[in-house]
Amino acid sequence: MRKRHLAFGAILAAGALLLAGCSSASDAGSDSTDGTGKTLTLWHYEGEDSAMGKAWAQAITDFEKETGAKVKFEAKSFEQIRSTASQVLNSNEAPDILEYNKGNATAGLLASQGLLTNLDDAVKKYGWDKKLASSLQTTAKYDDKGIMGSGSWYGVPNYGEYVEVYYNKDMFAKYGVEVPKTYDEFVAALQKFADAGVTPLAESAAEYPLGQLWYQLALTKADRSWVDDYQLYKGKVDWKGPELSHATETIDDWVKKGYISKDSSGLKAEDAGTAFIAGKYPIFFSGSWWYGRFQSEITKYQWGTFLFPGAKMSPGSAGNMWVVPENAKNKGLAEKFIDITMSDKIQALLGNNGGVPVAAKTSDITDEKSKDLIANFNTLTGEDGIAFYPDWPTPTFYDQLNAGLQELVNGSKDPAAVNKELGSEYQDGVDQIVNQ
Incomplete structure (x- = not known):
């Protein structure tokens, strides 16, 4: 819960899952971070004045500068994404990257349906697993039934809650x-x-x-x-x-x-x-x-x-996650955007605007109220107190x-x-x- 859930959809057959894993969409240019002439379509539902909204707006600017790609950001409400995810992600209208809720009933369900990209290689490439405490990795991994805590990476959180x-x-x-x-x-x-x-x-x-x-x-x-x-x-x-x-x-x-x-x-x-x-x-x-x-x-x-x-x-838990649809056209660029949101600069910006960064340097957090917020979160994670x-x-x-x-x-x-x-x-x- 922050919040919420995704209506239960039909689970695809094993053969369909295999085909999804071998589709051309998952292979074509998946490692490319040369964005010249390309447009990354990005969805999220955070308010523009929220910590995440501010941090991700800066991440978009940095991403465009670093890659040469343009970002087509489409603001969506949580309900818009919640109610249409299965249909949209199973079509040619899927974005390249979107914010999505974590848990068995949400990201786990989509992963089990073959609608999300397996991010294991990207995690290894960028070292995201080294930036996330083990308790925060639970909601990023799902098995073949969509149950969190084990299996492959299907999302990456860059804030906690x-x-x-x-x-x-x-x-x-x-x-x-x-x-x-x-x-x-x-x-x-x-x-x-x-x-x-x-x-x-x-x-x-x-x-x-x-x-x-x-x-x-x-x-x-x-x-x-x-x-x-x-x-x-x-x-x-x-x-x-x-x-x-x-x-x-x-x-x-x-x-x-x-x-x-x-x-x-x-x-x-x-x-x-x-x-x-x-x-x-x-x-x-x-x-x-x-x-x-x-x-x-x-x-x-x-x-x-x-x-x-x-x-x-x-x-x-770890916060809502960046996920990459299996039908995304620019998977390599999507993964590069995720990595930028995990950078010291973006993590500090998130933390100094009332968010709970997962990989910020303590010395980069200067706002006093934000220090209290992050300290309480660290108390919970230090005591294995995150209960989903x-x-x-x-x-x-x-x-x-x-x-x-x-x-x-x-x-x-x-x-x-x-x-x-x-x-x-x-x-x-x-x-x-x-x-x-």
Whole structure:
């Protein structure tokens, strides 16, 4: 989740995969980085004022200067790419390179369909594996079933992301709330705001924020083995166990206590984020991708961040990836562009504008708030605390999780019924992937 998922498509037969791997599109000029007279078609969905948007705009300038090629950049919304990827990438309309979401249900699915280029040779050529921590490589590699963590490289991330607590320092001071250091202190802070008539958590159940909070609550009771079972299918997930029971029961409890508004059932991520920007809520639990926007748009109060108290793991991963479609016409140039985004210059630019670079030199990061953002990420990666996202296990689980949490928030189902439904949907999706 940042976010999200790709609708499940038909898996191509082994013969089709073999043909895709041997197609002329994958062979013709795949190593060429001479861009004279050529145009690289590039898609991504980051805002032009975001850290990634700023860094990649500079990367385009550098790429054109270094290669002699022109870049045809086409801004796409996430939904445009999400809803049409399988069809577009399986046609002559495929771009040369695009940003795509990572995980079994997204990049893994396309890789298993033979729609993405195997990047193993490019990784070796450019040494990207030496720039990425092992935990950040998990989502770049997929096996023949599209399951992440092993197999070949099908994408390259150049930024990281994770979920943390954003808080309004002015509201904390006004209501005498200290920054919590333990889970119990966090709950006490929520109660103190509620007692003062303030709903503490900016939330959205129609999109990803509430799902991320739900997963974080499960992680307070979980260990790495549980995450591997949930995300990588290494063992059976018990939907009546302490991890998921605690998560769903706590969300239900927090709605009843007024920590989460019942109105959040119909709100989207943008609604929650802009409400926090406007100073209407003291706390917003969401991803590092909001950081740069908050830096530029929050002007009326002071704000800060901290990792979720009482948990050694948090939702997060390497960021969305650059992928090269199997039908790309300029694969060598696409790989060269990826390498430029991994350069010291672009990594530093990303880091100093509110992003989380994966290969920046510490001395190149000069912005103080950015140092805090990156330090929290480094804390998580240093403790093996990156736990991926709750919707990743199956292509349909993003919508299913949101729907289940909406039912929980509006009171149409109790926690046990929600977990029973989610557990069944989760297992059905996992079985389709594992048994394909």
